[in-house]
Amino acid sequence: DAGVIQSPRHEVTEMGQEVTLRCKPISGHDYLFWYRQTMMRGLELLIYFNNNVPIDDSGMPEDRFSAKMPNASFSTLKIQPSEPRDSAVYFCASSLRRYGYTFGSGTRLTVV
Amino acid sequence: GESVGLHLPTLSVQEGDNSIINCAYSNSASDYFIWYKQESGKGPQFIIDIRSNMDKRQGQRVTVLLNKTVKHLSLQIAATQPGDSAVYFCAEESNFGNEKLTFGTGTRLTIIP
Numbered sequence: 048d049a050g051v052i053q054s055p056r057h058e059v060t061e062m063g064q065e066v067t068l069r070c071k072p073i074s075g076h077d078y079l080f081w082y083r084q085t086m087m088r089g090l091e092l093l094i095y096f097n098n099n100v101p102i103d104d105s106g107m108p109e110d111r112f113s114a115k116m117p118n119a120s121f122s123t124l125k126i127q128p129s130e131p132r133d134s135a136v137y138f139c140a141s142s143l144r145r146y147g148y149t150f151g152s153g154t155r156l157t158v159v
Numbered sequence: 160g161e162s163v164g165l166h167l168p169t170l171s172v173q174e175g176d177n178s179i180i181n182c183a184y185s186n187s188a189s190d191y192f193i194w195y196k197q198e199s200g201k202g203p204q205f206i207i208d209i210r211s212n213m214d215k216r217q218g219q220r221v222t223v224l225l226n227k228t229v230k231h232l233s234l235q236i237a238a239t240q241p242g243d244s245a246v247y248f249c250a251e252e253s254n255f256g257n258e259k260l261t262f263g264t265g266t267r268l269t270i271i272p
Binding site for chain 1: 191193195200201202203204205208248259260261262263264265
């Protein structure tokens with residue numbers, strides 16, 4: 048199994064631009080999570096899905112953030128418009144029945 | 160609100176010695192706990208987990224201890240190796256309608272050769 052696959056690994060964008068982060072979970076996993084990691088705030092849960100349905104998006108910072116999971120093998124996290132304070136490492140994780148998350152390698156986002 | 164905290168942000172251990180990383184949690188309803196290891200440039204990696212009906216669980220070179228009375232969790236790494244250098248996170252989950260893991264701030268473990 049290739050694990051959780053995220054793309055791109057690195058993204059540098061200008062303030063105001065739209066950013067789309069992508070995630071392919073492990074086949075057969077029914078939960079998908081989006082986390083953000085910064086030095087100041089650590090790992091923060093943004094949103095999670097169960098069987099492609101968003102369950103809790105209370106961690107999404109504001110309306111500029113949106114996430115979708117159109118099918119069991121793909122999810123996106125979109126930021127529009129991006130701001131410098133969105134700079135962070137964004138992780139996607141998947142799990143089977145909630146336990147034992149497997150994380151992807153993350154996308155390092157820099158907004159200048 | 161609930162939070163997961165760590166007693167020490169950094170820990171330096173001589174290679175070959177045992178390491179103990181501690182974690183305090185505040186949500187008495189938490190019933191599932193996980194330790195993760197994160198190496199530089201990588202995502203967190205599952206190490207070991209424990210449910211609240213247990214107080215000890217062992218893996219390969221690692222042991223997790225859970226003390227529900229004082230809401231304390233620890234990770235013991237035996238005979239530390241250079242490859243153990245990383246940031247270690249504890250995480251907790253409550254079974255009461257909350258499927259989210261809450262992560263602690265992390266402890267950086269450095270192995271001294």
